[in-house]
Amino acid sequence: MSAIFHAGISGARGRMGRAVSAVLDAREDVVVAARYDRGEHPDLSLCDVIIDFSTPDASVELAQACAARGGPALVIGSTGFSPEQDAEILKASETVAIVRSGNFSLGVNILIGLVEHAAQRLDGRDWDIEISEAHHRRKADAPSGTALMLGEAAANGRGEDLEDVRTAPYDGITGARESGKIGFSSLRAGGIIGEHTVMFASDDEVLTLSHSAIDRSLFAKGAVAAAAWVRSRKPGLYDMQDVLGFRQA
Numbered sequence: 457m458s459a460i461f462h463a464g465i466s467g468a469r470g471r472m473g474r475a476v477s478a479v480l481d482a483r484e485d486v487v488v489a490a491r492y493d494r495g496e497h498p499d500l501s502l503c504d505v506i507i508d509f510s511t512p513d514a515s516v517e518l519a520q521a522c523a524a525r526g527g528p529a530l531v532i533g534s535t536g537f538s539p540e541q542d543a544e545i546l547k548a549s550e551t552v553a554i555v556r557s558g559n560f561s562l563g564v565n566i567l568i569g570l571v572e573h574a575a576q577r578l579d580g581r582d583w584d585i586e587i588s589e590a591h592h593r594r595k596a597d598a599p600s601g602t603a604l605m606l607g608e609a610a611a612n613g614r615g616e617d618l619e620d621v622r623t624a625p626y627d628g629i630t631g632a633r634e635s636g637k638i639g640f641s642s643l644r645a646g647g648i649i650g651e652h653t654v655m656f657a658s659d660d661e662v663l664t665l666s667h668s669a670i671d672r673s674l675f676a677k678g679a680v681a682a683a684a685w686v687r688s689r690k691p692g693l694y695d696m697q698d699v700l701g702f703r704q705a
């Protein structure tokens with residue numbers, strides 16, 4: 457059994473907060489030292505690590521508070537950050553260890569590698585890339601954080617920056633599709649947990665790589681694994697590829 461650690465949950469009454477709570481409660485090596493939501497302010501000194509699934513504003517504020525006192529470590533799962541908020545998280549990671557990911561599932565983190573590999577080998581002049589995602593009706597942001605990570609993986613595979621090759625959503629008289637671009641489409645309906653598909657299409661064939669989340673606890677288990685991993689790391693911004701040991705040194 458590994459050493460006991462103290463975890464906090466930010467966004468504790470939300471869908472993910474409740475899923476994280478259930479995973480932590482089932483572990484004998486974790487004490488849940490703080491559970492809090494909007495308007496509540498935990499005593500950060502009680503925690504070795506905080507797992508945060510809330511909102512981008514709340515995550516940035518939490519990261520800044522942890523950075524100001526040099527801890528606790530953080531696992532950030534919220535999605536929908538602006539570039540300015542991304543920069544604030546990066547700045548906070550100079551003084552606190554942060555794992556941030558738009559998706560904590562093993563399958564999606566393997567899919568990221570597959571997408572980069574395919575994009576590297578399929579010539580962008582012949583192959584279009586379209587990323588589609590479907591989520592529950594209450595999801596606040598689009599495209600999903602996962603779709604954006606998959607887009608970044610595809611762009612990386614082509615040696616591009618996603619922001620340079622991302623299309624605006626298709627609507628109205630769009631004209632012909634520009635080659636080399638990466639498109640996104642989002643669907644919101646019912647209680648769908650999370651579906652992601654990356655399509656590579658040429659004139660002659662279509663390759664689709666996809667992932668389906670079957671239960672929200674999947675993300676919670678990954679986030680708790682990330683918390684156990686990051687609590688003793690030095691300051692820096694990490695992701696699930698680091699936690700899973702997928703990143704080459």
Ligand SMILES: NC(=O)C1=CN([C@@H]2O[C@H](COP(=O)(O)OP(=O)(O)OC[C@H]3O[C@@H](n4cnc5c(N)ncnc54)[C@H](OP(=O)(O)O)[C@@H]3O)[C@@H](O)[C@H]2O)C=CC1
Nearest residue numbers: 467469470471472493494510514533534535558559560675
């Ligand atoms: N990375 C991953 O693997 C996954 C990421 N997500 C992302 O996680 C986030 C949360 O998702 P979900 O649980 O479905 O959303 P919910 O809306 O169900 O939960 C969010 C919770 O955060 C709370 N909250 C809001 N502001 C603060 C604050 N300042 N401090 C602390 N808590 C606050 C909310 O409280 P109130 O209701 O009072 O506002 C609510 O309880 C989303 O960004 C989502 O996209 C979701 C699943 C997996």
Ligand SMILES: O=C(O)C1=N[C@H](C(=O)O)C[C@H](O)C1
Nearest residue numbers: 535558559595600601602650
């Ligand atoms: O909001 C959700 O529910 C989910 N959000 C994450 C995302 O934006 O990709 C991960 C997962 O798909 C569920």
